[in-house]
Amino acid sequence: MAFQFPVRIYWEDTDAGGIVFYANYLKFFERARTEWLRSLGIEQQALKSEVGGMFVVSETSLKYHRPAQLDNLLTITAELVEAGRATLTLRQQALIEVPSLAPQLLAEGMIRIGWVDSNTLKPGRIPATILKALKP
Amino acid sequence: MAFQFPVRIYWEDTDAGGIVFYANYLKFFERARTEWLRSLGIEQQALKSEVGGMFVVSETSLKYHRPAQLDNLLTITAELVEAGRATLTLRQQALIEVPSLAPQLLAEGMIRIGWVDSNTLKPGRIPATILKALKP
Amino acid sequence: MAFQFPVRIYWEDTDAGGIVFYANYLKFFERARTEWLRSLGIEQQALKSEVGGMFVVSETSLKYHRPAQLDNLLTITAELVEAGRATLTLRQQALIEVPSLAPQLLAEGMIRIGWVDSNTLKPGRIPATILKALKP
Protein backbone atom coordinates (compact mmCIF):
# COMPACT_ATOMS: atom_id res chain seq x y z
CA MET A 1 0.00 0.00 0.00
CA ALA A 2 1.18 3.49 -0.82
CA PHE A 3 2.57 5.87 1.82
CA GLN A 4 0.12 8.71 2.55
CA PHE A 5 0.70 12.28 3.65
CA PRO A 6 -1.86 15.09 4.19
CA VAL A 7 -1.36 18.49 2.51
CA ARG A 8 -3.55 21.50 3.26
CA ILE A 9 -4.03 24.13 0.52
CA TYR A 10 -3.11 27.72 1.49
CA TRP A 11 -3.19 31.04 -0.43
CA GLU A 12 0.45 30.49 -1.44
CA ASP A 13 -0.58 27.37 -3.40
CA THR A 14 -3.28 29.00 -5.53
CA ASP A 15 -3.23 31.20 -8.62
CA ALA A 16 -5.53 33.79 -10.20
CA GLY A 17 -7.53 31.00 -11.81
CA GLY A 18 -8.86 30.40 -8.28
CA ILE A 19 -7.27 26.95 -8.13
CA VAL A 20 -4.02 25.30 -7.09
CA PHE A 21 -1.16 26.28 -9.41
CA TYR A 22 -0.26 23.04 -11.19
CA ALA A 23 3.49 23.34 -10.59
CA ASN A 24 2.81 23.09 -6.86
CA TYR A 25 1.80 19.43 -7.13
CA LEU A 26 5.52 18.77 -7.64
CA LYS A 27 6.08 20.41 -4.23
CA PHE A 28 3.31 18.36 -2.61
CA PHE A 29 4.70 15.18 -4.14
CA GLU A 30 8.14 16.02 -2.80
CA ARG A 31 6.84 16.67 0.71
CA ALA A 32 5.27 13.20 0.63
CA ARG A 33 8.49 11.61 -0.70
CA THR A 34 10.46 13.35 2.04
CA GLU A 35 8.10 12.05 4.72
CA TRP A 36 8.15 8.60 3.14
CA LEU A 37 11.96 8.60 3.37
CA ARG A 38 11.77 9.93 6.93
CA SER A 39 9.37 7.10 7.83
CA LEU A 40 12.14 4.72 6.69
CA GLY A 41 14.70 6.49 8.86
CA ILE A 42 16.28 8.56 6.08
CA GLU A 43 16.80 12.28 6.68
CA GLN A 44 18.05 14.24 3.68
CA GLN A 45 19.87 17.06 5.49
CA ALA A 46 21.81 14.39 7.42
CA LEU A 47 22.60 12.54 4.17
CA LYS A 48 23.95 15.73 2.68
CA SER A 49 26.28 16.53 5.57
CA GLU A 50 27.24 12.97 6.58
CA VAL A 51 27.22 10.95 3.36
CA GLY A 52 27.95 13.87 0.99
CA GLY A 53 25.20 12.89 -1.41
CA MET A 54 21.64 13.78 -2.22
CA PHE A 55 18.72 12.80 -4.39
CA VAL A 56 17.91 15.03 -7.37
CA VAL A 57 14.84 14.77 -9.54
CA SER A 58 15.66 13.63 -13.07
CA GLU A 59 12.21 13.13 -14.56
CA THR A 60 8.62 14.10 -13.78
CA SER A 61 5.48 13.11 -15.65
CA LEU A 62 2.16 14.43 -14.35
CA LYS A 63 -1.48 14.55 -15.36
CA TYR A 64 -3.81 17.08 -13.75
CA HIS A 65 -7.41 15.81 -13.67
CA ARG A 66 -9.41 18.07 -11.35
CA PRO A 67 -8.56 21.36 -9.66
CA ALA A 68 -8.09 21.81 -5.91
CA GLN A 69 -8.99 25.00 -4.07
CA LEU A 70 -8.05 27.06 -1.03
CA ASP A 71 -8.67 25.21 2.27
CA ASN A 72 -8.93 21.79 0.60
CA LEU A 73 -7.21 18.97 2.46
CA LEU A 74 -5.43 16.61 0.08
CA THR A 75 -3.92 13.19 0.56
CA ILE A 76 -0.64 12.73 -1.28
CA THR A 77 0.63 9.22 -1.89
CA ALA A 78 4.11 7.91 -2.65
CA GLU A 79 4.84 4.39 -3.84
CA LEU A 80 8.20 3.02 -4.90
CA VAL A 81 7.79 1.17 -8.19
CA GLU A 82 11.43 0.63 -9.12
CA ALA A 83 14.73 0.79 -7.25
CA GLY A 84 17.81 0.73 -9.45
CA ARG A 85 21.44 1.23 -8.46
CA ALA A 86 21.39 4.91 -9.29
CA THR A 87 17.75 5.88 -9.58
CA LEU A 88 14.40 5.37 -7.86
CA THR A 89 11.03 5.60 -9.60
CA LEU A 90 7.91 6.52 -7.66
CA ARG A 91 4.25 6.64 -8.52
CA GLN A 92 2.43 9.48 -6.74
CA GLN A 93 -1.14 10.74 -6.52
CA ALA A 94 -3.02 13.70 -5.12
CA LEU A 95 -6.48 12.78 -3.84
CA ILE A 96 -9.30 14.62 -2.13
CA GLU A 97 -12.05 13.26 0.07
CA VAL A 98 -15.54 13.99 -1.21
CA PRO A 99 -18.48 13.38 1.19
CA SER A 100 -20.28 10.07 0.45
CA LEU A 101 -18.10 9.31 -2.55
CA ALA A 102 -14.80 7.54 -3.14
CA PRO A 103 -11.75 9.84 -2.88
CA GLN A 104 -11.30 11.80 -6.10
CA LEU A 105 -8.06 11.78 -8.04
CA LEU A 106 -6.81 15.34 -8.64
CA ALA A 107 -3.37 14.67 -10.10
CA GLU A 108 -1.03 11.74 -10.58
CA GLY A 109 2.35 11.04 -11.94
CA MET A 110 5.68 9.36 -12.05
CA ILE A 111 8.80 10.86 -10.46
CA ARG A 112 12.33 9.59 -11.05
CA ILE A 113 15.08 10.60 -8.67
CA GLY A 114 18.80 9.94 -8.97
CA TRP A 115 21.66 10.01 -6.52
CA VAL A 116 24.42 12.64 -6.93
CA ASP A 117 27.47 13.80 -5.04
CA SER A 118 26.46 16.98 -3.13
CA ASN A 119 29.54 18.89 -4.23
CA THR A 120 30.28 17.77 -7.77
CA LEU A 121 26.60 17.00 -8.60
CA LYS A 122 27.90 13.94 -10.47
CA PRO A 123 25.65 10.87 -10.53
CA GLY A 124 26.62 7.92 -8.39
CA ARG A 125 25.31 4.73 -6.82
CA ILE A 126 22.68 5.03 -4.12
CA PRO A 127 24.34 4.07 -0.80
CA ALA A 128 23.61 0.45 0.17
CA THR A 129 22.17 1.48 3.55
CA ILE A 130 19.51 3.53 1.76
CA LEU A 131 18.63 0.78 -0.72
CA LYS A 132 18.36 -1.63 2.19
CA ALA A 133 16.04 0.71 4.11
CA LEU A 134 13.77 0.91 1.06
CA LYS A 135 13.25 -2.85 0.92
CA PRO A 136 10.21 -3.81 2.97
CA MET B 1 -1.09 32.65 24.81
CA ALA B 2 -0.24 32.63 21.14
CA PHE B 3 -1.71 30.12 18.69
CA GLN B 4 0.92 27.60 17.56
CA PHE B 5 1.31 25.68 14.31
CA PRO B 6 4.11 23.32 13.21
CA VAL B 7 5.86 23.81 9.87
CA ARG B 8 8.36 21.34 8.45
CA ILE B 9 11.11 22.61 6.12
CA TYR B 10 11.28 20.95 2.69
CA TRP B 11 13.57 21.47 -0.33
CA GLU B 12 11.04 23.92 -1.80
CA ASP B 13 11.62 26.25 1.18
CA THR B 14 15.39 26.49 0.88
CA ASP B 15 17.75 28.45 -1.36
CA ALA B 16 21.31 28.08 -2.63
CA GLY B 17 22.60 29.62 0.61
CA GLY B 18 21.67 26.26 2.17
CA ILE B 19 19.02 27.89 4.36
CA VAL B 20 15.33 28.79 4.28
CA PHE B 21 14.64 31.57 1.76
CA TYR B 22 13.57 34.54 3.92
CA ALA B 23 10.46 35.36 1.85
CA ASN B 24 9.05 31.96 2.82
CA TYR B 25 8.57 33.01 6.44
CA LEU B 26 5.68 35.11 5.10
CA LYS B 27 4.18 31.86 3.81
CA PHE B 28 4.74 30.06 7.12
CA PHE B 29 3.18 32.99 8.99
CA GLU B 30 0.17 32.88 6.70
CA ARG B 31 -0.30 29.13 7.16
CA ALA B 32 -0.39 29.75 10.93
CA ARG B 33 -2.86 32.67 10.56
CA THR B 34 -5.07 30.48 8.37
CA GLU B 35 -5.06 27.69 10.96
CA TRP B 36 -5.67 30.22 13.74
CA LEU B 37 -8.73 31.49 11.86
CA ARG B 38 -9.84 27.90 11.21
CA SER B 39 -9.52 27.13 14.93
CA LEU B 40 -12.02 29.97 15.47
CA GLY B 41 -14.41 28.50 12.91
CA ILE B 42 -13.44 30.82 10.06
CA GLU B 43 -12.72 29.27 6.63
CA GLN B 44 -11.44 31.69 4.00
CA GLN B 45 -12.68 29.91 0.87
CA ALA B 46 -16.17 29.87 2.43
CA LEU B 47 -15.89 33.58 3.27
CA LYS B 48 -14.97 34.32 -0.32
CA SER B 49 -17.92 32.46 -1.85
CA GLU B 50 -20.53 33.15 0.85
CA VAL B 51 -19.67 36.58 2.25
CA GLY B 52 -17.95 37.92 -0.88
CA GLY B 53 -15.00 39.26 1.05
CA MET B 54 -11.47 38.29 1.98
CA PHE B 55 -8.50 39.37 4.03
CA VAL B 56 -5.55 40.89 2.19
CA VAL B 57 -2.18 41.65 3.71
CA SER B 58 -1.50 45.39 3.89
CA GLU B 59 1.72 45.52 5.88
CA THR B 60 4.51 43.14 6.91
CA SER B 61 7.51 43.87 9.11
CA LEU B 62 9.95 41.03 9.76
CA LYS B 63 13.31 40.47 11.38
CA TYR B 64 15.31 37.35 10.52
CA HIS B 65 17.58 36.32 13.41
CA ARG B 66 18.85 32.80 12.72
CA PRO B 67 18.62 30.57 9.64
CA ALA B 68 16.57 27.37 9.43
CA GLN B 69 17.57 24.36 7.33
CA LEU B 70 16.13 21.44 5.44
CA ASP B 71 14.27 18.96 7.70
CA ASN B 72 13.97 21.45 10.60
CA LEU B 73 10.62 21.43 12.37
CA LEU B 74 9.52 24.97 13.25
CA THR B 75 6.79 26.26 15.50
CA ILE B 76 4.98 29.26 14.06
CA THR B 77 2.94 31.45 16.39
CA ALA B 78 0.10 33.88 15.70
CA GLU B 79 -1.24 36.34 18.23
CA LEU B 80 -3.85 39.01 17.62
CA VAL B 81 -2.62 42.31 19.06
CA GLU B 82 -5.19 44.69 17.60
CA ALA B 83 -8.63 44.27 16.02
CA GLY B 84 -9.97 47.38 14.32
CA ARG B 85 -13.09 47.76 12.18
CA ALA B 86 -11.20 47.24 8.95
CA THR B 87 -7.84 45.75 9.89
CA LEU B 88 -6.30 43.16 12.19
CA THR B 89 -2.74 43.28 13.47
CA LEU B 90 -0.91 40.11 14.45
CA ARG B 91 2.41 39.41 16.06
CA GLN B 92 4.04 36.24 14.73
CA GLN B 93 7.18 34.25 15.44
CA ALA B 94 9.10 31.33 13.98
CA LEU B 95 10.79 29.20 16.65
CA ILE B 96 12.86 26.04 16.65
CA GLU B 97 13.39 23.54 19.44
CA VAL B 98 17.01 23.05 20.40
CA PRO B 99 17.86 20.07 22.66
CA SER B 100 18.33 21.10 26.32
CA LEU B 101 17.85 24.80 25.56
CA ALA B 102 14.90 27.16 25.37
CA PRO B 103 13.28 27.33 21.90
CA GLN B 104 15.29 29.64 19.64
CA LEU B 105 13.72 32.56 17.83
CA LEU B 106 14.43 32.38 14.07
CA ALA B 107 12.23 35.18 12.78
CA GLU B 108 9.51 37.44 14.10
CA GLY B 109 7.29 40.17 12.85
CA MET B 110 4.09 42.10 12.64
CA ILE B 111 1.47 41.44 9.96
CA ARG B 112 -1.47 43.71 9.24
CA ILE B 113 -4.40 42.38 7.25
CA GLY B 114 -7.40 44.30 5.96
CA TRP B 115 -10.82 43.27 4.73
CA VAL B 116 -11.73 43.80 1.05
CA ASP B 117 -14.61 42.96 -1.26
CA SER B 118 -13.53 39.87 -3.29
CA ASN B 119 -14.66 41.36 -6.59
CA THR B 120 -13.90 45.08 -6.37
CA LEU B 121 -10.94 44.62 -3.99
CA LYS B 122 -12.18 47.77 -2.19
CA PRO B 123 -11.59 47.96 1.58
CA GLY B 124 -14.56 47.49 3.87
CA ARG B 125 -15.53 46.68 7.42
CA ILE B 126 -14.73 43.25 8.77
CA PRO B 127 -18.04 41.34 9.12
CA ALA B 128 -19.36 41.43 12.71
CA THR B 129 -19.51 37.63 12.91
CA ILE B 130 -15.77 37.45 12.27
CA LEU B 131 -14.91 40.16 14.81
CA LYS B 132 -17.07 38.36 17.34
CA ALA B 133 -15.32 35.04 16.69
CA LEU B 134 -11.95 36.72 17.32
CA LYS B 135 -12.94 37.89 20.81
CA PRO B 136 -11.95 35.31 23.38
CA MET C 1 11.69 27.76 -35.34
CA ALA C 2 10.83 27.79 -31.67
CA PHE C 3 9.90 30.96 -29.81
CA GLN C 4 12.69 32.01 -27.40
CA PHE C 5 12.56 33.85 -24.09
CA PRO C 6 15.41 34.68 -21.67
CA VAL C 7 15.14 33.78 -17.97
CA ARG C 8 17.66 34.88 -15.36
CA ILE C 9 18.19 32.70 -12.27
CA TYR C 10 17.70 34.45 -8.91
CA TRP C 11 17.95 33.23 -5.28
CA GLU C 12 14.21 32.50 -5.30
CA ASP C 13 14.77 29.87 -8.02
CA THR C 14 17.43 27.85 -6.20
CA ASP C 15 17.36 25.27 -3.42
CA ALA C 16 19.76 24.01 -0.76
CA GLY C 17 21.34 21.68 -3.32
CA GLY C 18 22.92 24.86 -4.73
CA ILE C 19 20.98 24.49 -8.00
CA VAL C 20 17.69 25.50 -9.56
CA PHE C 21 14.75 23.73 -7.88
CA TYR C 22 13.38 21.43 -10.59
CA ALA C 23 9.74 22.45 -10.12
CA ASN C 24 10.70 25.96 -11.20
CA TYR C 25 11.31 24.88 -14.78
CA LEU C 26 7.53 24.62 -15.02
CA LYS C 27 7.41 28.32 -14.11
CA PHE C 28 10.08 29.21 -16.66
CA PHE C 29 8.25 27.22 -19.33
CA GLU C 30 5.04 29.03 -18.50
CA ARG C 31 6.68 32.46 -18.71
CA ALA C 32 7.87 31.54 -22.20
CA ARG C 33 4.40 30.24 -23.22
CA THR C 34 2.85 33.47 -21.92
CA GLU C 35 5.28 35.59 -23.94
CA TRP C 36 4.75 33.37 -26.99
CA LEU C 37 0.98 33.97 -26.71
CA ARG C 38 1.61 37.68 -26.17
CA SER C 39 3.77 37.76 -29.32
CA LEU C 40 0.69 36.45 -31.18
CA GLY C 41 -1.49 39.17 -29.68
CA ILE C 42 -3.07 37.02 -26.96
CA GLU C 43 -3.18 38.41 -23.41
CA GLN C 44 -4.47 35.99 -20.77
CA GLN C 45 -5.86 38.51 -18.26
CA ALA C 46 -7.87 40.06 -21.10
CA LEU C 47 -9.10 36.59 -22.17
CA LYS C 48 -10.25 35.92 -18.63
CA SER C 49 -12.25 39.12 -18.27
CA GLU C 50 -13.48 39.50 -21.86
CA VAL C 51 -13.90 35.95 -23.15
CA GLY C 52 -14.53 34.30 -19.76
CA GLY C 53 -12.11 31.49 -20.44
CA MET C 54 -8.52 30.52 -19.70
CA PHE C 55 -5.91 27.91 -20.43
CA VAL C 56 -5.12 25.38 -17.72
CA VAL C 57 -2.27 22.91 -17.78
CA SER C 58 -3.49 19.31 -18.08
CA GLU C 59 -0.23 17.42 -18.54
CA THR C 60 3.50 18.01 -18.05
CA SER C 61 6.35 15.68 -18.88
CA LEU C 62 9.88 16.87 -18.14
CA LYS C 63 13.42 15.55 -18.13
CA TYR C 64 16.12 17.36 -16.17
CA HIS C 65 19.55 16.84 -17.72
CA ARG C 66 21.96 19.36 -16.17
CA PRO C 67 21.58 21.76 -13.23
CA ALA C 68 21.47 25.55 -13.52
CA GLN C 69 22.82 27.91 -10.87
CA LEU C 70 22.33 31.38 -9.43
CA ASP C 71 23.03 34.16 -11.97
CA ASN C 72 22.81 31.83 -14.98
CA LEU C 73 20.99 33.25 -17.98
CA LEU C 74 18.79 30.62 -19.63
CA THR C 75 16.99 30.56 -22.95
CA ILE C 76 13.54 29.01 -22.73
CA THR C 77 11.87 27.82 -25.94
CA ALA C 78 8.24 27.18 -26.77
CA GLU C 79 7.06 25.39 -29.88
CA LEU C 80 3.50 24.42 -30.73
CA VAL C 81 3.45 20.80 -31.89
CA GLU C 82 -0.29 20.14 -31.92
CA ALA C 83 -3.39 22.33 -31.86
CA GLY C 84 -6.64 20.48 -31.22
CA ARG C 85 -10.10 21.90 -30.65
CA ALA C 86 -9.75 21.84 -26.90
CA THR C 87 -6.05 21.38 -26.17
CA LEU C 88 -2.65 22.62 -27.32
CA THR C 89 0.56 20.64 -27.02
CA LEU C 90 3.91 22.40 -26.77
CA ARG C 91 7.49 21.22 -26.77
CA GLN C 92 9.72 23.32 -24.53
CA GLN C 93 13.40 23.44 -23.63
CA ALA C 94 15.69 25.22 -21.19
CA LEU C 95 19.13 25.94 -22.65
CA ILE C 96 22.25 27.68 -21.44
CA GLU C 97 25.01 29.27 -23.45
CA VAL C 98 28.46 27.83 -22.77
CA PRO C 99 31.49 29.74 -24.12
CA SER C 100 32.88 28.18 -27.34
CA LEU C 101 30.39 25.32 -27.26
CA ALA C 102 26.89 24.72 -28.58
CA PRO C 103 24.13 25.76 -26.14
CA GLN C 104 23.62 23.05 -23.53
CA LEU C 105 20.25 21.48 -22.88
CA LEU C 106 19.32 21.71 -19.18
CA ALA C 107 15.73 20.51 -19.25
CA GLU C 108 13.09 19.70 -21.82
CA GLY C 109 9.54 18.56 -21.93
CA MET C 110 6.05 18.46 -23.27
CA ILE C 111 3.25 20.62 -21.88
CA ARG C 112 -0.42 20.15 -22.70
CA ILE C 113 -2.86 22.95 -21.99
CA GLY C 114 -6.64 22.89 -22.27
CA TRP C 115 -9.29 25.58 -22.47
CA VAL C 116 -11.78 25.96 -19.60
CA ASP C 117 -14.54 28.35 -18.61
CA SER C 118 -13.08 30.75 -16.00
CA ASN C 119 -16.04 30.38 -13.65
CA THR C 120 -17.15 26.75 -13.94
CA LEU C 121 -13.65 25.44 -14.81
CA LYS C 122 -15.38 23.11 -17.30
CA PRO C 123 -13.47 22.22 -20.48
CA GLY C 124 -14.57 23.82 -23.72
CA ARG C 125 -13.45 24.59 -27.25
CA ILE C 126 -10.61 27.02 -27.74
CA PRO C 127 -12.08 30.24 -29.22
CA ALA C 128 -11.65 30.38 -33.01
CA THR C 129 -9.83 33.73 -32.84
CA ILE C 130 -7.15 32.15 -30.69
CA LEU C 131 -6.75 29.08 -32.93
CA LYS C 132 -6.49 31.41 -35.91
CA ALA C 133 -3.81 33.51 -34.23
CA LEU C 134 -1.77 30.35 -33.57
CA LYS C 135 -1.66 29.41 -37.27
CA PRO C 136 1.41 30.90 -38.90
Add this chain to the structure above:
Amino acid sequence: MAFQFPVRIYWEDTDAGGIVFYANYLKFFERARTEWLRSLGIEQQALKSEVGGMFVVSETSLKYHRPAQLDNLLTITAELVEAGRATLTLRQQALIEVPSLAPQLLAEGMIRIGWVDSNTLKPGRIPATILKALKP
Protein backbone atom coordinates in the same frame (compact mmCIF):
# COMPACT_ATOMS: atom_id res chain seq x y z
CA MET D 1 18.07 58.37 -8.74
CA ALA D 2 16.94 54.88 -7.94
CA PHE D 3 17.94 51.85 -10.01
CA GLN D 4 15.00 50.51 -12.02
CA PHE D 5 14.15 46.99 -13.18
CA PRO D 6 11.05 45.72 -15.04
CA VAL D 7 9.09 42.73 -13.73
CA ARG D 8 6.25 41.09 -15.64
CA ILE D 9 3.47 39.35 -13.68
CA TYR D 10 2.85 35.69 -14.58
CA TRP D 11 0.40 33.07 -13.26
CA GLU D 12 3.04 31.88 -10.78
CA ASP D 13 2.93 35.31 -9.08
CA THR D 14 -0.81 35.45 -8.47
CA ASP D 15 -3.14 33.88 -5.91
CA ALA D 16 -6.81 32.93 -5.72
CA GLY D 17 -7.67 36.52 -4.77
CA GLY D 18 -6.95 37.27 -8.45
CA ILE D 19 -3.99 39.47 -7.54
CA VAL D 20 -0.26 39.20 -6.94
CA PHE D 21 0.51 37.22 -3.77
CA TYR D 22 2.04 39.81 -1.41
CA ALA D 23 5.03 37.66 -0.43
CA ASN D 24 6.17 37.78 -4.05
CA TYR D 25 7.06 41.48 -3.81
CA LEU D 26 10.03 40.30 -1.74
CA LYS D 27 11.09 38.24 -4.77
CA PHE D 28 10.61 41.16 -7.15
CA PHE D 29 12.60 43.43 -4.82
CA GLU D 30 15.39 40.88 -4.69
CA ARG D 31 15.53 40.54 -8.48
CA ALA D 32 15.97 44.32 -8.66
CA ARG D 33 18.67 44.29 -5.94
CA THR D 34 20.48 41.50 -7.80
CA GLU D 35 20.41 43.47 -11.05
CA TRP D 36 21.47 46.64 -9.21
CA LEU D 37 24.51 44.75 -7.84
CA ARG D 38 25.18 43.28 -11.29
CA SER D 39 25.09 46.81 -12.78
CA LEU D 40 27.90 47.65 -10.32
CA GLY D 41 29.92 44.62 -11.42
CA ILE D 42 28.98 42.40 -8.47
CA GLU D 43 27.82 38.83 -9.21
CA GLN D 44 26.57 36.87 -6.20
CA GLN D 45 27.38 33.34 -7.42
CA ALA D 46 30.95 34.49 -8.04
CA LEU D 47 31.11 36.09 -4.58
CA LYS D 48 29.98 32.83 -3.03
CA SER D 49 32.59 30.68 -4.77
CA GLU D 50 35.48 33.18 -4.87
CA VAL D 51 35.09 35.30 -1.74
CA GLY D 52 33.25 32.68 0.35
CA GLY D 53 30.62 35.13 1.49
CA MET D 54 27.10 36.20 0.63
CA PHE D 55 24.42 38.71 1.50
CA VAL D 56 21.49 37.50 3.59
CA VAL D 57 18.34 39.47 4.30
CA SER D 58 18.05 40.46 7.96
CA GLU D 59 15.03 42.74 7.94
CA THR D 60 12.12 43.55 5.62
CA SER D 61 9.39 46.14 6.12
CA LEU D 62 6.74 46.46 3.42
CA LYS D 63 3.48 48.25 2.81
CA TYR D 64 1.12 47.00 0.11
CA HIS D 65 -1.00 49.83 -1.31
CA ARG D 66 -2.67 48.58 -4.49
CA PRO D 67 -2.90 45.11 -6.04
CA ALA D 68 -1.21 44.07 -9.29
CA GLN D 69 -2.66 41.52 -11.70
CA LEU D 70 -1.68 38.94 -14.28
CA ASP D 71 0.10 40.48 -17.31
CA ASN D 72 0.87 43.77 -15.52
CA LEU D 73 4.33 45.16 -16.17
CA LEU D 74 5.85 46.61 -13.00
CA THR D 75 8.87 48.79 -12.42
CA ILE D 76 10.85 47.80 -9.35
CA THR D 77 13.28 50.32 -7.86
CA ALA D 78 16.28 49.85 -5.58
CA GLU D 79 18.06 52.68 -3.81
CA LEU D 80 20.86 52.35 -1.28
CA VAL D 81 20.07 54.54 1.73
CA GLU D 82 22.76 53.32 4.14
CA ALA D 83 25.99 51.37 3.81
CA GLY D 84 27.48 50.18 7.08
CA ARG D 85 30.43 47.87 7.65
CA ALA D 86 28.27 44.79 7.95
CA THR D 87 24.86 45.75 6.57
CA LEU D 88 23.27 47.64 3.69
CA THR D 89 19.85 49.27 3.83
CA LEU D 90 17.80 49.77 0.68
CA ARG D 91 14.56 51.53 -0.08
CA GLN D 92 12.52 49.77 -2.76
CA GLN D 93 9.27 50.37 -4.58
CA ALA D 94 6.96 48.55 -6.98
CA LEU D 95 5.28 50.89 -9.47
CA ILE D 96 2.92 50.48 -12.38
CA GLU D 97 2.38 52.73 -15.36
CA VAL D 98 -1.19 53.93 -15.75
CA PRO D 99 -2.15 55.62 -19.06
CA SER D 100 -2.25 59.45 -18.76
CA LEU D 101 -1.45 59.37 -15.04
CA ALA D 102 1.70 59.38 -12.94
CA PRO D 103 3.04 55.88 -12.18
CA GLN D 104 1.10 54.35 -9.30
CA LEU D 105 2.80 53.00 -6.20
CA LEU D 106 1.79 49.38 -5.55
CA ALA D 107 4.15 48.46 -2.73
CA GLU D 108 7.17 49.92 -1.01
CA GLY D 109 9.53 49.03 1.72
CA MET D 110 12.89 48.89 3.39
CA ILE D 111 15.21 45.89 3.08
CA ARG D 112 18.29 45.35 5.23
CA ILE D 113 20.91 42.85 4.09
CA GLY D 114 23.97 41.66 5.99
CA TRP D 115 27.16 39.92 4.98
CA VAL D 116 27.82 36.37 6.17
CA ASP D 117 30.40 33.66 5.61
CA SER D 118 28.89 31.17 3.11
CA ASN D 119 29.87 28.14 5.16
CA THR D 120 29.50 29.16 8.80
CA LEU D 121 26.71 31.69 8.09
CA LYS D 122 28.40 33.95 10.68
CA PRO D 123 28.14 37.71 10.14
CA GLY D 124 31.21 39.57 8.98
CA ARG D 125 32.39 42.77 7.37
CA ILE D 126 31.36 43.48 3.81
CA PRO D 127 34.50 43.13 1.61
CA ALA D 128 36.09 46.51 0.85
CA THR D 129 35.89 45.93 -2.91
CA ILE D 130 32.11 45.65 -2.65
CA LEU D 131 31.72 48.74 -0.47
CA LYS D 132 33.91 50.64 -2.92
CA ALA D 133 31.79 49.52 -5.88
CA LEU D 134 28.66 50.78 -4.10
CA LYS D 135 30.04 54.32 -3.77
CA PRO D 136 29.01 56.40 -6.76
